[in-house]
Amino acid sequence: MTPRAVLTLTLLTGLTLLVACEKSDAPAEGYGTTGTTGTTGTTGTTEAPVIVPRVMSGLMPWLWSSFKDGSPSALGEGIQNLHEVTGAALLDTPEDGALPELTPLDLRGLSISPEPEPDSARGIYVVNTFPCTLEQLEPILLDVDQAGLYDDLYEEYDREYTSNLSAYSEGQTDTLEWDAEASVSNLLISYTQQLQGGLRYLSDTEQGPALMSRVFMTEPAEFDSDATFDQLYVIDVFYERAPGEMIHVSGQWLDMDLGGGLDMENDTMIAGLVESVLDRDERTAELCEERGG
Numbered sequence: 001m002t003p004r005a006v007l008t009l010t011l012l013t014g015l016t017l018l019v020a021c022e023k024s025d026a027p028a029e030g031y032g033t034t035g036t037t038g039t040t041g042t043t044g045t046t047e048a049p050v051i052v053p054r055v056m057s058g059l060m061p062w063l064w065s066s067f068k069d070g071s072p073s074a075l076g077e078g079i080q081n082l083h084e085v086t087g088a089a090l091l092d093t094p095e096d097g098a099l100p101e102l103t104p105l106d107l108r109g110l111s112i113s114p115e116p117e118p119d120s121a122r123g124i125y126v127v128n129t130f131p132c133t134l135e136q137l138e139p140i141l142l143d144v145d146q147a148g149l150y151d152d153l154y155e156e157y158d159r160e161y162t163s164n165l166s167a168y169s170e171g172q173t174d175t176l177e178w179d180a181e182a183s184v185s186n187l188l189i190s191y192t193q194q195l196q197g198g199l200r201y202l203s204d205t206e207q208g209p210a211l212m213s214r215v216f217m218t219e220p221a222e223f224d225s226d227a228t229f230d231q232l233y234v235i236d237v238f239y240e241r242a243p244g245e246m247i248h249v250s251g252q253w254l255d256m257d258l259g260g261g262l263d264m265e266n267d268t269m270i271a272g273l274v275e276s277v278l279d280r281d282e283r284t285a286e287l288c289e290e291r292g293g
Contacts, residue, residue, distance in 0.1 A: 002245060006211070007089070012174060016259075027100060027264070034246075038086065044234070051077075052074060052077045052078050052081055053081070054081050054084075054085060055085060056085055056086070056097065056099065056125060057099060057100050059078060059081055059082060059085065060099050060123070060125055060235060060249075060251035061099070061100065061103075061123075061251075061253070062078065063078050063082075063101055063212070063235050063237065064106060064206070064214065064233065064235040064251065065105070065106045066078065067200060067212060067214045068109070068214075069274040072174075072202055072203075072204070072218075074203055075200075075202055075205075075212065076202055076205035076206065076208065076210075077206065078204045078205065079202070079205050079206075079210050079237055080205060082237060083206075083207055083239075083241070083247070085108070086127045086247075086249060088127065088129070088241055088247045088249075089241060089243075091127060091129050091247070092129075093276050094126060094128045094129075094274075094278055095126070095127045095128060096124060096126045096274045097124070097125055098122075098123065098124060098125075099119075099123030099124060099125055099251055099253070099255070100123060101118055101119045101121060101123060102118040102119075102121065102123070102233060102253055103118060103119075104116075104118060106118065107233075108159060110196075110216060111196070111218055112216065112217070112218055112219070113218065114208060114219075114290055115220050116139040116230075116231055116291075117231075117255075118231065118233070118253065119153075119180070120231065120255045121231040121232075121233060121253040121254055121255040121264070122249065122253065122254060122255070122264035122265070122270075123252065123253040123269060124248060124273065124274065125249065125250065125251045125252070126248075126249075126250045126252075126274050126277040126278070127247070127248070127249050127250075128242070128247075128248045128250075128278055128281050129245060129246060129247055129248070130246050130248065130281045130282065130284065130291050131244055131245065131246070131285050131288065131289070132210060132238070132244070132246040132284060132285055132288035133240060133243070133246070133288070134209055134210075134238065134246075135245055135285075136288040136291055137211070137238060137246065137284065137288060138211065139291070140284060140287050140288070140291070141211075141213070142165075142169075142199075143177070144159045145157075146159065149287060150280070150283060152225040152283070153184070153280070154182055154183065154184060155183045155184060155190075156181075157180065157182050157183070158180060158181045158182075159180045159197075160178060160179050161176070161177070161178045162177045162178055162179055163175065163176055163177040163178070163198070164176075165177075168199075168201075168275075173202050174200060174201040174202070175198060175199065175200050175201070176198050176199045177196070177197070177198035178196075178197050178198055179194075179195070179196055179197075180194075180195045180196075180197055181193065181194055181195070182195060187226065188258065189223065189227055189258060190223070190224045190225075191221040191222060191223045191224070191227070191229060192222045193221045193222075193229075193232075193270060194217060194218045194219050195215055195216065195217055195218065196218055197213070197215045197218060198213070198214070198217070199211060199212070199213050199216075200212045200213070200214075200224075204237060205239065207239045207240070207241065207247075208231060208240065209239070210237060210239035211237070211238040211239070212235070212236065212237050212238075213235070213236040213238075214232075214234065214235050215231075215232070215233075215234045216232060216233045216234070217227075217229075217231065217232040225259070226259055227256075227257060227258045228256065228257045229254070229255070229256045229257075230255045230256070231252075231253070231254065231255035232252075232253070232254055232255075233252070234250065234251065234252045234253075235250075235251045235252075236248065236249070236250045236251075237249045237250075243264070248281055250277055252273070254273070256269075274277065283289040
């Protein structure tokens with residue numbers, strides 16, 4: 001199997017990362033799928049069906065929460081629901097919209113300090129398509145020199161893998177994890193972030209192979225001004241709707257205030273974040289073309 005998974009926040013936030021977690025066949029607690037998951041006890045295993053949301057307002061938070069522990073079949077159903085609810089089969093122009101806040105339950109098990117307040121982070125989603133294959137995309141996202149690939153995003157970017165890259169690349173595991181420090185500097189702001197990132201590969205969905213990524217800041221970003229960027233949570237899904245036609249669905253929740261009215265209640269700022277996702281996809285398409293199939 002070829003190496004295998006992005007979040008995008010350029011413009012105002014300027015970061016690109018993925019997060020993966022350890023493989024498990026159990027679904028995220030409190031969520032469901034029409035697939036089955038096992039609960040093992042001394043008497044054996046029982047399977048309980050659960051329900052995967054079918055609307056964006058429930059589906060994107062569910063995918064975020066289920067990223068680590070959701071079974072492949074449950075996540076595959078979630079991706080199929082995404083495909084249907086977004087109209088991805090016929091998508092020819094990007095779409096975006098608002099998402100409800102995450103809850104403390106959605107952040108359980110994550111190493112974040114101080115204790116996060118997810119109801120302060122505004123949610124958005126973006127759906128886009130660009131020319132690329134998963135085989136082209138994955139090594140781009142695994143490249144440790146993200147600052148070299150996306151020099152308009154990062155001033156510096158340092159990544160350290162915290163799980164076995166060789167095992168992932170050889171198909172022995174479907175997840176990969178890392179820690180990263182990213183420094184961003186542009187005309188508006190300069191800051192440094194501590195992040196946890198990674199990737200999850202799904203080999204068999206109704207849409208074929210798919211990649212999921214998740215990223216979050218482990219602590220508030222460090223600014224050289226009075227601006228604040230206290231929380232970031234991102235879930236991304238990638239799959240090909242047809243050979244070479246990548247679908248990218250990104251769900252993002254941010255708690256950021258740059259001052260001067262530029263916060264997550266500002267429509268101009270939201271529009272800038274959406275545009276940054278599209279700019280990142282455009283650059284990724286260029287890299288895919290450069291690297292070929």
